[in-house]
Amino acid sequence: MLPNLQLLDADLLERILLEAFTLIWQRGVTVQSPEARDLLAAAGAQVEKEIVRIPELLARSSIESVPREFQLHNRAGEPVVKYGGDSVQFDPGSSCVHILDPETLQHRLTQSVDLVRLVQVAEMLPQYAAQSTAVVCNEVPKEIGDLYRLFLVLWYSNKPIVTGAFSPHSAPAMIELLVADSGSHDALRQKPRAIFDVCPSPPLYMSEFAAQNLIDLARAWVPAEIISMPLSGAAAPVTLAGTVVQHAAECISAITIHQLAQPGAPVVWGGAPAIFDMRSGITPMGAIETVMLNLASAQVAKSFGLPTHGYLIGSDAKCLDAQAGQESGIAAIMGALGGINMISGAGMLDSLACHSVEKLVLDAESIAMAQRLLQGIQPRTESLALEMFTKAGAQGDFLKIPETRKYFRAEQHLPSKVIDRGSLHSWEQSGKRDTFTRAREQVKELVAAHKRPAISPLVENNLRFIVTDHAKRAGMTELPGI
Amino acid sequence: MQYELFQQMKQAVIDGDPDRARELCQAAIVQGICPLDAIQHGFVPGINFVGQQFEAGEMFLPDLVLAGEAMKAATSALEPEIQKTGAARESLGKVVLGTVKGDIHEIGKTLVGTMLTANGFEVFDLGVDVPFETFALKAKEIHADIIGVSALLTTTMTGQKDVVEAVARLGLRPRVKIIVGGAPVTQSWADEIGADGYGKDALASVALARNLLKKPGETQVR
Numbered sequence: 001m002l003p004n005l006q007l008l009d010a011d012l013l014e015r016i017l018l019e020a021f022t023l024i025w026q027r028g029v030t031v032q033s034p035e036a037r038d039l040l041a042a043a044g045a046q047v048e049k050e051i052v053r054i055p056e057l058l059a060r061s062s063i064e065s066v067p068r069e070f071q072l073h074n075r076a077g078e079p080v081v082k083y084g085g086d087s088v089q090f091d092p093g094s095s096c097v098h099i100l101d102p103e104t105l106q107h108r109l110t111q112s113v114d115l116v117r118l119v120q121v122a123e124m125l126p127q128y129a130a131q132s133t134a135v136v137c138n139e140v141p142k143e144i145g146d147l148y149r150l151f152l153v154l155w156y157s158n159k160p161i162v163t164g165a166f167s168p169h170s171a172p173a174m175i176e177l178l179v180a181d182s183g184s185h186d187a188l189r190q191k192p193r194a195i196f197d198v199c200p201s202p203p204l205y206m207s208e209f210a211a212q213n214l215i216d217l218a219r220a221w222v223p224a225e226i227i228s229m230p231l232s233g234a235a236a237p238v239t240l241a242g243t244v245v246q247h248a249a250e251c252i253s254a255i256t257i258h259q260l261a262q263p264g265a266p267v268v269w270g271g272a273p274a275i276f277d278m279r280s281g282i283t284p285m286g287a288i289e290t291v292m293l294n295l296a297s298a299q300v301a302k303s304f305g306l307p308t309h310g311y312l313i314g315s316d317a318k319c320l321d322a323q324a325g326q327e328s329g330i331a332a333i334m335g336a337l338g339g340i341n342m343i344s345g346a347g348m349l350d351s352l353a354c355h356s357v358e359k360l361v362l363d364a365e366s367i368a369m370a371q372r373l374l375q376g377i378q379p380r381t382e383s384l385a386l387e388m389f390t391k392a393g394a395q396g397d398f399l400k401i402p403e404t405r406k407y408f409r410a411e412q413h414l415p416s417k418v419i420d421r422g423s424l425h426s427w428e429q430s431g432k433r434d435t436f437t438r439a440r441e442q443v444k445e446l447v448a449a450h451k452r453p454a455i456s457p458l459v460e461n462n463l464r465f466i467v468t469d470h471a472k473r474a475g476m477t478e479l480p481g482i
Numbered sequence: 483m484q485y486e487l488f489q490q491m492k493q494a495v496i497d498g499d500p501d502r503a504r505e506l507c508q509a510a511i512v513q514g515i516c517p518l519d520a521i522q523h524g525f526v527p528g529i530n531f532v533g534q535q536f537e538a539g540e541m542f543l544p545d546l547v548l549a550g551e552a553m554k555a556a557t558s559a560l561e562p563e564i565q566k567t568g569a570a571r572e573s574l575g576k577v578v579l580g581t582v583k584g585d586i587h588e589i590g591k592t593l594v595g596t597m598l599t600a601n602g603f604e605v606f607d608l609g610v611d612v613p614f615e616t617f618a619l620k621a622k623e624i625h626a627d628i629i630g631v632s633a634l635l636t637t638t639m640t641g642q643k644d645v646v647e648a649v650a651r652l653g654l655r656p657r658v659k660i661i662v663g664g665a666p667v668t669q670s671w672a673d674e675i676g677a678d679g680y681g682k683d684a685l686a687s688v689a690l691a692r693n694l695l696k697k698p699g700e701t702q703v704r
Binding site: 095096097107109136142166201205207233234235276278279280281282283351352353 | 539542543544584586587589590636637639640665666668670674683
């Protein structure tokens with residue numbers, strides 16, 4: 001029996017949906033893209049300047065046409081990420097501008113080499129079902145920053161990728177890169193490798209780029225993930241229930257645009273809802289209320305049977321301290337209990353501004369605990385205990401019986417060396433190393449052990465050709481990170 | 483009597499009550515109190531108190547925002563009277579403010595505007611989603627001393643760098659100072675992009691602006 005945590009009772013869920021549909025009809029949504037407005041108007045929405053009022057019937061029929069599940073594939077074409085149902089998967093957080101330098105402990109600007117290290121480590125950790133375009137490569141010109149990140153991840157990884165475009169010009173180039181990686185448009189459509197995050201701006205505002213991006217992705221049949229990010233009390237109602245209403249309204253309007261562009265194209269109800277800290281003005285990703293918003297939003301999506309996404313496991317701590325472990329660990333467990341299909345955010349510090357490869361390693365341990373929890377307690381043997389008692393004899397020496405050896409790996413998650421379960425003596429002997437120090441050593445080992453995937457020379461040439469072309473036009477003379 | 487009214491004005495700002503602030507402005511006008519005195523000795527102490535309490539962690543952003551609303555209500559209620567009497571507030575300097583392109587968050591930027599205005603700066607608020615060049619062009623047009631650029635998102639804070647560059651292209655540097663703020667922004671980020679200063683909150687922006695515009699020999703303001 002899988003645990004399933006639901007924060008909304010049936011009555012509250014119904015009221016949330018009622019208000020979400022009321023909001024997109026009575027107040028309306030700002031849609032900056034003329035093409036998106038035309039699509040909406042043709043389907044029966046009322047358009048007045050940039051405000052679009054979406055009737056509930058239209059929204060519901062759009063939700064109806066969304067596929068209830070779909071998969072992302074690895075380089076070998078195997079379906080390794082499942083969106084839909086109660087499957088739970090994790091990927092590192094995206095788009096940080098800083099990285100925690102493991103030697104100086106400074107938060108410094110990220111570069112291509114940092115992305116490469118993050119990708120290498122995430123590749124080696126089975127807890128991460130997918131990669132993400134985790135950081136901005138600051139030495140790469142902004143106009144091709146999104147394309148270049150995707151290129152580096154494709155270059156170093158076999159896993160599926162959670163990514164996103166920064167501008168309307170780059171989305172087609174990124175899709176071109178994915179087509180080259182898959183071999184053809186058809187292959188990409190049949191076995192998508194990447195999903196694109198698209199962010200509405202809170203409250204209820206679809207920028208020209210976001211709306212256009214949804215249309216382009218839908219028409220290319222490239223999966224899209226809506227990242228609605230209401231901030232309770234600042235860019236959303238202060239109440240958690242009110243924030244979930246807004247999140248639902250933003251997701252529903254984005255899905256409507258997406259499905260009008262191409263009914264049946266894959267899209268995910270996702271986001272990074274968070275509270276707003278009334279003292280610092282930041283968005284505390286480690287707050288329990290932020291976790292609750294993610295759980296409740298996923299529950300709303302599940303009431304329609306839609307695939308889900310959430311932003312959790314990021315911490316507001318500035319280094320790998322107790323706060324980072326506490327916030328991220330709790331969020332990993334809670335997100336898993338909520339059955340959120342893709343949980344982004346591992347590795348992140350400083351309220352999503354800073355990435356840390358070491359934290360990625362530590363978070364993998366929290367995720368492993370969550371994954372173990374989801375496996376639940378199973379009756380693996382015919383008699384639960386009686387037979388083992390018989391075999392263990394009067395002494396009760398369970399270490400000696402074959403069942404112990406047979407089942408302990410399935411029953412117990414065996415943590416990496418980041419988690420210290422050794423004796424006090426051995427801890428003292430090894431120099432009293434703390435979590436961060438152990439994580440730093442683990443990172444070095446993982447990076448050293450990582451091998452670049454075997455990519456066919458044809459695909460490799462095509463990837464390099466596309467990126468070189470764009471890089472030259474952006475004024476770059478070399479390709480950093482490869 | 484006047485003292486009592488000023489105390490009530492201060493309290494109206496602390497309570498974040500725009501309606502009460504407007505009422506008190508009317509009372510001041512009826513009593514023939516100089517409108518500049520009402521602002522300076524009535525309302526400004528209120529907003530400064532809230533700012534200090536916020537900095538001390540005793541008050542929170544909603545308190546600060548509503549105090550700003552009360553402050554704005556008071557200044558606009560007194561504006562016609564100020565015009566009539568021909569009095570003018572001494573200006574400490576002109577500040578162009580805005581939230582950078584791609585970002586529609588205005589709370590932080592508006593609070594900075596409120597605090598700067600309350601403390602004697604002339605503020606030109608360009609609003610949100612402001613193109614990089616617009617900051618520079620407005621600064622040139624009004625002979626601004628300072629440009630303040632806000633960004634709430636890690637994805638938009640890079641735009642602050644573009645503003646610094648746009649201002650340099652118009653040849654306004656280093657005369658026009660650039661200050662940056664917003665949740666993800668730090669002093670080291672400000673240094674990296676060549677901005678002149680960073681304020682961690684709205685109150686800090688006042689000291690920052692004063693320090694940037696002080697003449698040689700004047701002492702630093704905290």
